[in-house]
Amino acid sequence: MTAPARRPSARELADGLLAGNRTLLARAITMVESRRPDDQAVALDLLDLILPHTGGSLRVGITGAPGVGKSSFIDRFGANLVASGRKLAVLAVDPSSTLTGGSILGDKTRMQELALLPQAFVRPSPSAGTLGGAARKTREAMLLCEAAGFDTILIETVGVGQSEAAVADMVDLLALLLLPAGGDDLQGIKRGILERADLLVINKADGLLESTAKRTARDYAAALHVLPRERNEAPPVLLTSALTGAGIDEVWQTLLRLHAEATVSGHAEERRRAQRERWLTDAIATGIEEALAAQPEAAAAREAAMRSVTAGLQHPGRAARAVVEAFLHSGAKPSAD
Ligand SMILES: Nc1nc2c(ncn2[C@@H]2O[C@H](COP(=O)(O)OP(=O)(O)O)[C@@H](O)[C@H]2O)c(=O)[nH]1
Ligand SMILES: [Mg+2]
Known part of the structure; x- marks a missing residue:
């Protein structure tokens, strides 16, 4: 029996990945x-050690329903x-891929x-056990890849529920x-994601589906014009075939153009700033949530509150107050890390 591999130190990992290992x-x-x-x-x-070496990549999310051709x-x-x-x-975040035994065999x-x-x-x-299938630590993984010298990051996520919003x-x-x-x-696509997408790609525009794809693109382009958006411009709608490669390069050229425009307008930096803010807010909420769960009285108070709220005996605001009180008076300390 071989001994389990020694856990590398943060410094060893940082040096190694900064060297591109x-x-x-x-x-x-x-x-x-x-x-x-x-x-x-x-x-x-x-993450402390590598932080100065992060942020330099172009980060692109690829989302869409299972089977639309994201991986291809x-x-x-x-x-x-x-x-x-x-x-x-x-970085592929695809719950449907992990169903086949924890690995992303299909992809x-x-x-x-x-x-x-x-x-x-x-x-x-x-992606198990996370909000809508977005991996809990995708943001951190992205920073590690940047520190390792990758200048382009693609995040594949299946377009269900909150995972696309998270991406x-x-x-x-x-x-x-x-x-x-x-x-x-x-196609039953939720308006929310149409409003957040910077680019629409009608894939499988090949063979018998080509003319349908063109019509689909026109329909979306028309629909997008009447949709309210954060910024004024409607997103471009492109056609691709992952099978033949048609239109793929145009997607890249369009992404580069959109990014250049967002950089000039300041929108790109504003978006990253808002994302860091959201990340901190999420991290604080997660930290408090974990501390609460680890504190027996507070955890018990929450269970009791949950029972009385779901039974309709107490309104959630009052019940939450009791949980927070129990937590604050428990002398809870965040875990040492
Ligand atoms: N005809 C055609 N089939 C495609 C295209 N892209 C993907 N497919 C097929 O669609 C299926 C699903 O593709 P996959 O990349 O796994 O989709 P994902 O679930 O979105 O990642 C596979 O059988 C692919 O071979 C395309 O552009 N044209
Ligand atoms: Mg896939």
């Missing part, structure tokens, strides 16, 4: 995703980026081309992939 990058991401308190302590130190698209798109000299990291095979390239790094993120909160640009189909009803 991919094995240590992978271990660092595992460390950051770990729920073990000793791992979390190392992860926080590691990323494989093609990513190969093009690498060919043009970019260093690409792909791994679909990102065959990319996975073989030394300039690309493909990493599935476990929109961590990227510079969000591309929404759609299928060629009756655009009349907007």
Whole structure:
């Protein structure tokens, strides 16, 4: 029996990944995703060390319904980026992929081309137990990839519920992939995500579906014009085929143009600032939540409150007050990390 590998220190991980060591990058991401308190302590130190080397990449979210072709698209798109000299990291957050036993088997095979390239790094993120399937630590993983020298980060997320909103909160640009189909009803796509997408891509615009795809693009373009948006401009609608590669390069050119415009207008920096703010707010809420759960009296008070609120005996505001009181008077201390 071989002894388990010694846990690397934050310094070793930082030095290794700053030097571009991919094995240590992978271990660092595992460390950051770990729920073990000793791992979390190392992860926080590691993030302190690498922080000055982060923020320099273009961060792009790729979202859309299962089967729309996100992984296939990323494989093609990513190969093009690498060919043009970019260093690409792909973080795949796809609960449907993890169903097959904790690994992203389906995507791994679909990102065959990319996975073989030394300039690309493909990493599935476990999404179990997180809000809407967005990985709990995708933001941290993204910073680690940046510190390791990747200048382009793609985050694949399945377009369900809150996961796409969570991803929109961590990227510079969000591309929404759609299928060629009756655009009349907007395919049941929620308005929320249409309002947040910077770019719409009708994928599978090939073979028999090509003319349908064109019509779908027109329908969306028309619908987007009447949709209220944060910024004034409606997002571009493009056609691609991940099968033939058609339109893939135009997606990249469009993303670069949108990013250049957002940089000039100040919108890009404003978006990152708002994202850091949201991240801190989330981290504080998570920290308090964990501290509360770890404190027996407060946890018991919460259970009692939950029972009386769900039974309709107390209104949530009053019950919450009791939980907070129990917590504050419990002398709870945040865990040492
Ligand atoms: N005809 C056609 N099929 C595609 C295209 N892109 C993906 N597919 C197929 O659609 C299926 C789902 O693709 P996948 O990339 O796994 O979708 P994801 O779930 O969104 O990641 C696979 O069988 C792909 O081969 C495309 O552009 N054209
Ligand atoms: Mg996929």
